Amino acid sequence: MIIDGKKIAGELRDKIKSDIKKLPNNNKPGLTVILIGEHPASQIYVRNKEKFANEVGINSIVLRFDESISEEDLKNEIKKLNNDSNVHGILVQLPLPKHINQKDIIQTIDPVKDVDGFHPINVGNLSSGNDAMVPCTPLGCYYLIKKVIPNLSGLNAVVIGRSNINGKPMAQLLLKENCTVTIVHSKTKNIEEICKNGDIVIAAVGKAKMVKSDWVKDTAIIIDVGINRIEINGKNKIVGDVDFDDIQDKVKGISPVPGGVGPMTIACLLENTLKAYKKISKRI
Numbered sequence: 426m427i428i429d430g431k432k433i434a435g436e437l438r439d440k441i442k443s444d445i446k447k448l449p450n451n452n453k454p455g456l457t458v459i460l461i462g463e464h465p466a467s468q469i470y471v472r473n474k475e476k477f478a479n480e481v482g483i484n485s486i487v488l489r490f491d492e493s494i495s496e497e498d499l500k501n502e503i504k505k506l507n508n509d510s511n512v513h514g515i516l517v518q519l520p521l522p523k524h525i526n527q528k529d530i531i532q533t534i535d536p537v538k539d540v541d542g543f544h545p546i547n548v549g550n551l552s553s554g555n556d557a558m559v560p561c562t563p564l565g566c567y568y569l570i571k572k573v574i575p576n577l578s579g580l581n582a583v584v585i586g587r588s589n590i591n592g593k594p595m596a597q598l599l600l601k602e603n604c605t606v607t608i609v610h611s612k613t614k615n616i617e618e619i620c621k622n623g624d625i626v627i628a629a630v631g632k633a634k635m636v637k638s639d640w641v642k643d644t645a646i647i648i649d650v651g652i653n654r655i656e657i658n659g660k661n662k663i664v665g666d667v668d669f670d671d672i673q674d675k676v677k678g679i680s681p682v683p684g685g686v687g688p689m690t691i692a693c694l695l696e697n698t699l700k701a702y703k704k705i706s707k708r709i
């Protein structure tokens with residue numbers, strides 16, 4: 426079975442759109458994305474985020490800054506947004522130029538407005554099992570998994586990759602669902618053997634077609650987070666971390682790339698913005 430992220434993301438966006446329509450006084454959540462420099466992939470991501478935000482009724486603004494912006498000036502821009510009552514979600518598009526300290530920038534964002542869920546307060550709340558702003562990509566993966574298997578309790582989940590934006594929060598979400606979670610990474614021995622034990626395997630690595638059919642069991646659900654640009658027969662193609670053609674007929678379910686996790690990430694950003702709006706409205 427192909428887990429159709431495009432369709433599931435569309436359903437989530439419809440729900441967000443209808444929830445926004447019900448807000449009192451025709452109020453709309455506001456999302457501001459900060460984009461620095463001309464990073465080509467970032468330009469595409471930000472354009473898509475803006476398009477879908479506007480479609481569901483979120484006021485989306487993109488603030489563009491030159492690559493040369495200083496860390497202090499960037500922090501001051503974020504502080505202005507923290508204090509702006511029309512802005513409910515703030516997202517700083519990564520990666521940042523080398524002269525800017527990413528950790529310090531993330532910590533400048535008001536945790537309530539941190540729709541990426543990268544602020545240490547949100548990271549801590551997620552790992553403590555408290556209400557948190559959850560990073561959009563793992564949240565999207567979680568929704569895809571829950572769509573196929575509503576009750577995850579007792580299942581073995583293998584997360585490949587331990588990044589702060591993907592692997593670690595993914596593992597936290599699955600632990601909360603009573604999965605037995607194993608995280609593997611570049612220093613792990615016998616990855617194939619560990620993956621074979623997974624009822625759920627999430628690949629968030631950044632290595633094209635790394636996961637093969639003999640790594641997984643027939644009943645597994647595979648979620649592919651990877652986005653890798655490769656050349657096939659002289660054409661540029663985007664592929665995941667999983668060898669889709671090799672695996673798709675073997676397993677119970679697999680999310681494709683593109684059309685799997687990508688659209689869910691954006692839909693979850695919109696959901697987080699609405700969540701931030703609701704929290705801020707209660708606070709005022």
Ligand SMILES: NC(=O)c1ccc[n+]([C@@H]2O[C@H](COP(=O)([O-])OP(=O)(O)OC[C@H]3O[C@@H](n4cnc5c(N)ncnc54)[C@H](OP(=O)(O)O)[C@@H]3O)[C@@H](O)[C@H]2O)c1
Nearest residue numbers: 562586587588591610611629630631650651652686687690
């Ligand atoms: N679909 C989406 O919306 C979305 C969003 C974000 C990212 N992505 C994609 O997801 C992928 C991962 O992104 P990321 O930011 O999490 O990457 P990252 O920060 O580079 O982390 C990659 C992780 O993979 C591990 N790894 C590297 N080589 C490995 C190997 N041979 N075997 C096992 N583990 C290995 C690394 O281990 P170490 O920790 O030991 O180095 C690290 O933990 C990328 O392709 C990225 O483009 C997609």
